[in-house]
Amino acid sequence: MREETDQALRAMKELCKLIADGGLRDRERAEKDMDDMISRDYEPYFSGNAALCLLAECQRCGGCCREERSIAVSIEDCRRIARHMGLSQKRFMMGYTLPHELNRARVGSARMLKKAGGEACPFFDPLLPGCKVHPVKPQVCRAALHLSKMNLLLCEEEKKIGAIPGCPADAALREQLAQFRRNLDRNPAARQELEALFSSHKPEVELFLLLLRLKGLEIYFGGDRAERLARRLGLKRMPEDGELRDGAMLYAAALSYGCLSLKTELKEEKT
Known part of the structure; x- marks a missing residue:
C-alpha cells in the first residue's frame, strides 16, 4: 500500500510541470466554466467515473459496437478518424457519416455514422x-460506459457509482x-493515510483533482473544449491519460472504501 501511495504522489507532483511559469491563472473563471459544463451536483460521481474510465482497459469484446443505437460523431471526431484512416475529412464525412437525426440547433455540427438498423458499428x-x-474512436465511444449521460444520472440518483452490467473491462x-x-x-x-490524502490541501493533490475533472470533461465533451480550458488555466498542455492513472487508482479506491468526505461507495454488481 505504501508503494502505491508513494507512486501516486510522485505522479501528482510530476503534474505540476504542466503549469506554466507564473502558476495557474484565471482558475476561478475556468472552474466556473467547468461547473457550467457539468454541475458540481454530479460530484464525486463525475470525477469518480472519470477515474474509472481512465483505469478500465477495453477488452474489445464488441458489446458496445454491436448495440443497435445510433452513433454520433463530432467534427473533431471526423477530423481525427479521417487522419487515422489516411482520408481527407471531406471524403470521410461523405463516405461514413450522415446528417444528425436531431435538429441542428440542438446538436450543432454533429453527424451520425452510417449504420443500418440492427447492424454493428461500421468500424467493428x-x-x-x-x-x-480504437486509438481514435469517437468521443461517445470513449465516454461509454462510465461517463455516459445515463450512467451519470443513475449515479446521482442512487448516490452510488454502480457497476456496468455485461462489461468485462x-x-x-x-x-x-x-x-x-x-x-x-x-x-x-x-x-x-488514504482517507487523509484527498482531504488534505497539498498543492499536488488539489492540482490532480482539478486535472481529473478536466480530463473527465475532455472525455465527455471532446478535446477542443477541454483544451480551451487548459489554456485559460495556464497549462502547457492537457495531461495524458497515463499521467493521471496512478492518482486515479487511489481516488477510485478511496471512493470504493468510503474514504472520501461524502462516503460515496462503488456499488458491486450482484452475481
Whole structure:
C-alpha cells in the first residue's frame, strides 16, 4: 500500500510541470466554466467515473459496437478518424457519416455514422476483434460506459457509482479495486493515510483533482473544449491519460472504501 501511495504522489507532483511559469491563472473563471459544463451536483460521481474510465482497459469484446443505437460523431471526431484512416475529412464525412437525426440547433455540427438498423458499428471487425479505429474512436465511444449521460444520472440518483452490467473491462477493474480494499482491510494505517490524502490541501493533490475533472470533461465533451480550458488555466498542455492513472487508482479506491468526505461507495454488481 505504501508503494502505491508513494507512486501516486510522485505522479501528482510530476503534474505540476504542466503549469506554466507564473502558476495557474484565471482558475476561478475556468472552474466556473467547468461547473457550467457539468454541475458540481454530479460530484464525486463525475470525477469518480472519470477515474474509472481512465483505469478500465477495453477488452474489445464488441458489446458496445454491436448495440443497435445510433452513433454520433463530432467534427473533431471526423477530423481525427479521417487522419487515422489516411482520408481527407471531406471524403470521410461523405463516405461514413450522415446528417444528425436531431435538429441542428440542438446538436450543432454533429453527424451520425452510417449504420443500418440492427447492424454493428461500421468500424467493428469481429476478426480483430473489436474497433478498427480504437486509438481514435469517437468521443461517445470513449465516454461509454462510465461517463455516459445515463450512467451519470443513475449515479446521482442512487448516490452510488454502480457497476456496468455485461462489461468485462468494468468487471476486471472492480476485481482490482476489491483486491485494493482487501489490502486496506489488512492495513488500517494505510486506510487512514488514504482517507487523509484527498482531504488534505497539498498543492499536488488539489492540482490532480482539478486535472481529473478536466480530463473527465475532455472525455465527455471532446478535446477542443477541454483544451480551451487548459489554456485559460495556464497549462502547457492537457495531461495524458497515463499521467493521471496512478492518482486515479487511489481516488477510485478511496471512493470504493468510503474514504472520501461524502462516503460515496462503488456499488458491486450482484452475481
